Amino acid sequence: MPAFDLSAFLDGHPVATFVIDTTHTITHWNKACEHLLGWSTAEMVGTQNHWQAFYPKQRALLADLIVSGVDPAASEYYREKHKRSALIPGAYEDEDFFPNIGASGHWLHFTAAPLRDAGGRVAGAIQTLRDVTERRVAENALRKAHDNLEHLVEKRTAQLAEANQRLEDDIRQRELADAELRRRNIELTALNEQLGMTQQQLLQSEKLASIGQLAAGVAHEINNPIGYIFSNFGTLQSYLGSLFDALQAYRDAEPHVADAAVAERLRAMREELDLDFLREDIPSLMNESKEGIVRVRHIVQDLKDFSRVDANQEWVWANLHQGIDSTLNIVSNEVKYKADVVKQYGDIPDIQCLPLQLNQVVMNLVVNAAHAIGAERGTITVRTGADDAGEQVWLEVRDTGGGIAPDNLSRIFDPFFTTKPIGKGTGLGLSMAYGIVRKHNGSITVHSTVGAGTTFRVLLPVRHEEAQPGPAPEQGPGPA
16 A cells, blocks of 8 residues: 555544554654644654653564564563454554653553565554553542442441440340349239239339330430441442442443453443442432431430430421331331231321321331231221311221220220230330320320221321320220
């Protein structure tokens, strides 16, 4: 091909390319080379100075080695870095960083191949240069993010193990305290039978005080590890966001990978892992888990409230249906094996309330309904509605369980009253629910039929006002 035609072809080629002859003299230096390296065609063609565009001191490039017939494996500069081209016979590839190119240096990928005459003899060499800086930066960023994530996981795992150990130690201490408390209760009960009704009332007061103190202590101890988990959870969400950004940068760089086999392997791995699905599902899982942690913190806060520990509460306007749906998600594992949950929502306005406390009410009512259902699968119906004036909303939780005996209806909202076996219930759930509803200037009623089921109905004002003394909760013999 005539030199003029080859020059025109190379100048129109977007890849930086230069050509040398058998005397290592530059015969072609295209415009892409000028743009990338900053050396003009006039400065380079006809010289042997192509090394100056890359190195401060003279040394052979891959094209020089091909023209000289030297195997790059024998060169001190390329021995560890070069590789044979998989596409071009007799060609070699290399990749290196050049700090003197551009403001902050560039990573370049070289491919050098021999040029042969009609007799098959080497008549020169052609070398192309591709700027792979973005890919290298993305790879380094991904590698750094991966290393940071591994370090973080190891660190958090160690912290979690330490927190678990402290929690196990605390549980063992609480078990010992519970065993001692049960022993004392047995002794006090025997003494109670001997001293009569007056001494029995005194014993009940001491028992409530002891359990209240224990509840406050447990709440304090649980708050510490929950605090660690909550703090670490936010940090983990931030790190996951950074990791996804790094993965996206790597994905953007994927089309620029020179090796087709490597590019195909990366694409197959991305499809196998389904990264797009993970980017959508992981934040959802993280949000649900964080909501669970927040719920635990507020349960502990409710326990402290019961133990007469000051609480920080804020009244806000909230959608009751959203709170119910969120609570049903949290307790689904408790309910799904016992009953089908049917939601019958009416058209209700937002209400001014303490949303997390109302969620606690819903949780207690739904879990109690699930526990009331026997071996045969039942149904739990959650209904809502509003009065005609739009000043009050109501919530009903109805189950198809065994119902509540009439003798127990008048006591179900008493603290520590439970019909469950020892160790299966604290008797605090409905009492706490009643206290929360009264705090909202609302009312809670129960209607039950033995063998047919139970319905709890909660009535709440739309707008919060300071609580006024109200009647005790109502009980009835039949379903609402």
